[in-house]
Amino acid sequence: MSDHDTVVSVKDVRVQFGAVKALDGVDLEIFAGETIGLVGHNGAGKSTIVNVINGALPPHEGAVSYGAQDSTTKVAKDNGVRCVFQELSLFPNLTIVENARLMHSDLGGWNWRKTAARLMREMLDEIFPNNSIQTQSAVGELSIAERQMVEIAIKFLNVTQAPKLVILDEPTSSLDATLAEQLLAHVRRYVSEGGSVLFISHILGEILSTSSRIVVMKDGKIVSSKPASEFSVQSLVETMGSVVKKSERKSARSAVQGSEQTVLHIPSGKAGGLDFNATRGEIVGLAGLGGHGQTEMLLDLFNKHCSNWVPEKQQNVAFVAGDRSLNGTFPLWSILRNLTVSNVRALARFATIDAAREDIQADEWKKRIEIRTPDIDNPILSLSGGNQQKVLFARALSGEAEIVLMDDPMRGVDIGTKQEVYNILQSEAVSGRTFIWYSTEMDEVCLCNRVYVFRDGAIVAELSGDDVTEDNILAASFSGVAA
Amino acid sequence: MTQLSFLTSKPWIWSFAAAMATWVITMLFTGGSSFVGLSQATLTFASFSIIVGLGQMLVITLGPGNIDLSVPSTITLAGTVALKLMDGQSSWLLLGFFAALAIGLAVGLSNYALIKLLRIPPIIATLSMSFIVQSSAIWYNRGLRVKPPKVLADFTTEATFGIPNLALVALALSIFVWWLLEKSVFGRWISAIGQSPFAARMAGIPVDGARLMTYVCCACFASVCGFLLASFSGGAALNMGTEYLLMSIAVVIIGGTAVTGGNSNVPGIWGASLFMFLVVSMLNTYGFGAGVRLILTGLIIITVILAASRPSARAR
Numbered sequence: 001m002s003d004h005d006t007v008v009s010v011k012d013v014r015v016q017f018g019a020v021k022a023l024d025g026v027d028l029e030i031f032a033g034e035t036i037g038l039v040g041h042n043g044a045g046k047s048t049i050v051n052v053i054n055g056a057l058p059p060h061e062g063a064v065s066y067g068a069q070d071s072t073t074k075v076a077k078d079n080g081v082r083c084v085f086q087e088l089s090l091f092p093n094l095t096i097v098e099n100a101r102l103m104h105s106d107l108g109g110w111n112w113r114k115t116a117a118r119l120m121r122e123m124l125d126e127i128f129p130n131n132s133i134q135t136q137s138a139v140g141e142l143s144i145a146e147r148q149m150v151e152i153a154i155k156f157l158n159v160t161q162a163p164k165l166v167i168l169d170e171p172t173s174s175l176d177a178t179l180a181e182q183l184l185a186h187v188r189r190y191v192s193e194g195g196s197v198l199f200i201s202h203i204l205g206e207i208l209s210t211s212s213r214i215v216v217m218k219d220g221k222i223v224s225s226k227p228a229s230e231f232s233v234q235s236l237v238e239t240m241g242s243v244v245k246k247s248e249r250k251s252a253r254s255a256v257q258g259s260e261q262t263v264l265h266i267p268s269g270k271a272g273g274l275d276f277n278a279t280r281g282e283i284v285g286l287a288g289l290g291g292h293g294q295t296e297m298l299l300d301l302f303n304k305h306c307s308n309w310v311p312e313k314q315q316n317v318a319f320v321a322g323d324r325s326l327n328g329t330f331p332l333w334s335i336l337r338n339l340t341v342s343n344v345r346a347l348a349r350f351a352t353i354d355a356a357r358e359d360i361q362a363d364e365w366k367k368r369i370e371i372r373t374p375d376i377d378n379p380i381l382s383l384s385g386g387n388q389q390k391v392l393f394a395r396a397l398s399g400e401a402e403i404v405l406m407d408d409p410m411r412g413v414d415i416g417t418k419q420e421v422y423n424i425l426q427s428e429a430v431s432g433r434t435f436i437w438y439s440t441e442m443d444e445v446c447l448c449n450r451v452y453v454f455r456d457g458a459i460v461a462e463l464s465g466d467d468v469t470e471d472n473i474l475a476a477s478f479s480g481v482a483a
Numbered sequence: 484m485t486q487l488s489f490l491t492s493k494p495w496i497w498s499f500a501a502a503m504a505t506w507v508i509t510m511l512f513t514g515g516s517s518f519v520g521l522s523q524a525t526l527t528f529a530s531f532s533i534i535v536g537l538g539q540m541l542v543i544t545l546g547p548g549n550i551d552l553s554v555p556s557t558i559t560l561a562g563t564v565a566l567k568l569m570d571g572q573s574s575w576l577l578l579g580f581f582a583a584l585a586i587g588l589a590v591g592l593s594n595y596a597l598i599k600l601l602r603i604p605p606i607i608a609t610l611s612m613s614f615i616v617q618s619s620a621i622w623y624n625r626g627l628r629v630k631p632p633k634v635l636a637d638f639t640t641e642a643t644f645g646i647p648n649l650a651l652v653a654l655a656l657s658i659f660v661w662w663l664l665e666k667s668v669f670g671r672w673i674s675a676i677g678q679s680p681f682a683a684r685m686a687g688i689p690v691d692g693a694r695l696m697t698y699v700c701c702a703c704f705a706s707v708c709g710f711l712l713a714s715f716s717g718g719a720a721l722n723m724g725t726e727y728l729l730m731s732i733a734v735v736i737i738g739g740t741a742v743t744g745g746n747s748n749v750p751g752i753w754g755a756s757l758f759m760f761l762v763v764s765m766l767n768t769y770g771f772g773a774g775v776r777l778i779l780t781g782l783i784i785i786t787v788i789l790a791a792s793r794p795s796a797r798a799r
Contacts, residue, residue, distance in 0.1 A: 302685065309692040319685040327681040332674075332745045341675055342686045344668050352666045395686065 005032040007165045007196050013062035022048040024220035035197045037211030042290050042440035044217040054083045080164030082155040092140035106160045123153040127186040144174045167198045184210050204233050204478045241470045273458030285448030286438040288477045293457035294438040298405045318401035320392050322408035329380050336362045338380045343399045365394040386417035406437045442470050494739025498754030501787045505761040512768050529756035530649035535727050536734035536752045537660045538704030541697050546677040546744030552609040554705045554731050555724030556617035561586045561706035562713030563620045566629045573632040587706030591699030631714040639715040661749040677744030
């Protein structure tokens with residue numbers, strides 16, 4: 001009976017961000033007493049479904065309901081839905097007890113500090129026996145692992161209302177093996193007592209050993225939902241992969257092969273990681289799940305090759321941003337100035353910028369890369385996202401830079417623009433430039449000559465030529481797969 | 484409609500309009516008799532605010548949080564040291580000038596060293612630097628009042644073709660800064676940094692180098708101002724820089740430079756500096772008491788800032 005109480009039910013939910021369908025008709029029911037493992041590659045819709053369930057994102061279509069019958073309140077929090085975030089949601093300047101108070105409004109009354117301290121102590125000891133965390137210490141003083149432990153304990157806390165569904169988004173990524181095992185044991189215990197857990201992890205071993213049911217997402221849809229016992233690591237990886245024909249990919253892939261001349265070499269920083277190498281004229285892909293060290297590597301590479309104090313004689317690296325508003329565009333400037341900013345030194349004589357040459361260069365690139373605007377002196381923000389992205393490509397390519405770093409630059413760009421840019425990249429690579437391309441999109445990664453797969457901040461696999469396939473990349477992105 | 488967009492695209496128009504209006508009102512009261520006197524005095528006194536304002540504007544262009552509060556003490560120290568070194572001898576004029584510049588250079592470098600090495604916000608770093616510089620001035624000066632060399636005193640108080648020499652110096656420096664901001668590579672860089680330091684970095688701009696140069700520039704402008712001010716007023720005084728703390732910031736803001744950075748405005752500095760001096764002399768002419776004068780000054784400044792702070796319609 002209690003086995004089949006619905007905790008959350010999501011019916012035919014659709015969410016769309018611009019042209020991207022983040023969720024495309026998702027049905028998901030979570031019952032009391034089960035652990036659901038949620039897996040999928042970048043952009044599959046994992047975070048979106050989590051946000052829909054915890055109420056942060058109202059679905060554009062479809063319905064979310066909590067509880068078995070139509071619950072009196074529609075708010076996720078009041079229905080016992082708790083979410084442990086990957087980016088910790090604690091306030092570093094407050095103590096653990098104060099953080100608990102903020103998260104639980106029912107933790108009030110006379111002497112709440114004492115109650116909170118007792119509850120937190122009990123909960124921390126229950127989940128992570130033998131921990132040495134002091135409930136009076138400020139969160140900022142704790143290590144990353146300890147913060148994660150506190151975050152988890154706060155979310156499992158039962159003040160006046162027991163949590164019914166706890167969403168764990170990559171909870172073990174900052175915990176060591178012992179702590180992770182303690183957490184998983186707690187999850188099993190909690191579920192056996194009638195709670196339910198939605199568990200997201202890139203470590204497939206954890207998913208298989210802890211979940212009762214595994215839901216696989218791809219392209220905003222649920223492609224499989226079966227009891228965990230029916231899955232193996234291999235079948236999970238296969239289910240996550242897409243069905244696009246492989247022959248199509250191969251023909252699209254760059255015909256160019258890098259020369260022998262090495263332009264970049266980075267020895268592996270972490271134990272167990274591989275070295276990074278790039279040769280002239282090569283397109284090197286960086287793959288893996290988002291946030292596993294790819295962007296950090298690009299930034300490191302850039303900082304190593306471009307001084308922050310003295311202007312470089314010749315700029316040999318260029319960077320194409322993916323998050324345009326973070327480190328790409330200059331919002332006050334025109335398209336022209338945004339395009340030429342990296343290259344003004346080459347356009348200057350006696351430290352004075354030659355306006356005529358600047359115009360010529362901008363016009364040339366406007367034509368070459370087809371920036372759709374009536375006037376290149378219009379503000380950069382008057383362009384669509386895809387065209388702004390083209391300006392950033394033009395900025396990087398108009399200079400002399402031999403190495404171009406790309407930080408997932410095609411995020412949210414329409415398919416037409418993508419094709420145009422792919423063609424330009426191919427021809428630039430033929431003429432000897434090296435591209436290092438971090439992408440969260442499988443199709444793009446498969447265009448590269450060689451691919452490094454990242455996991456937990458290190459390179460765990462190198463694939464080249466015909467080995468660059470979705471299956472191989474997925475297998476390397478999720479650990480728990482025999483290499 | 485086109486006229487309206489012309490107004491909004493040129494924020495410095497407002498500061499000039501305000502300066503003109505104040506000038507006319509003052510003229511009306513005096514019946515035109517003070518035409519030459521008032522105009523020359525205005526240009527002379529405005530020159531000092533223009534020179535420090537130019538430096539401050541470069542720093543403010545670097546974006547939110549960037550400001551140089553060590554300007555007044557740099558003015559004082561540069562004026563004090565230069566005059567004492569020259570000791571009234573016209574032959575040592577160049578020595579005094581380069582000593583002032585060296586002080587600017589040292590203050591600018593130390594400012595950025597504090598900001599960068601100790602990772603403290605510019606407002607705190609330059610304020611603490613200001614105490615050190617001011618104390619050095621007190622220690623060095625010890626109440627001495629040295630007269631400036633005759634050549635220098637004459638130069639700063641005389642006029643060429645009816646225009647005060649100081650105003651010509653300010654004009655030359657303004658043209659230089661205009662070139663720097665509008666035409667030079669360096670200006671492009673600091674405007675980029677003001678809009679987004681991270682994007683500027685990833686576009687290959689040497690962000691720290693450019694910021695250092697900007698702080699040095701600002702301190703050098705302040706030291707030049709101190710050198711001229713001390714020569715103009717017949718000797719350095721320990722409080723001579725005080726009024727230029729707020730003045731340097733006010734003329735930048737009233738002049739239409741974006742407080743949020745990335746967009747600066749040289750002509751506006753002129754309009755604002757003339758206006759700031761004229762407001763005080765207008766209220767003086769009308770015989771208001773000190774209290775009323777300060778309140779009215781505040782109100783007028785707020786009005787001009789409101790009028791000038793419409794967002795610009797066009798990208799640059």
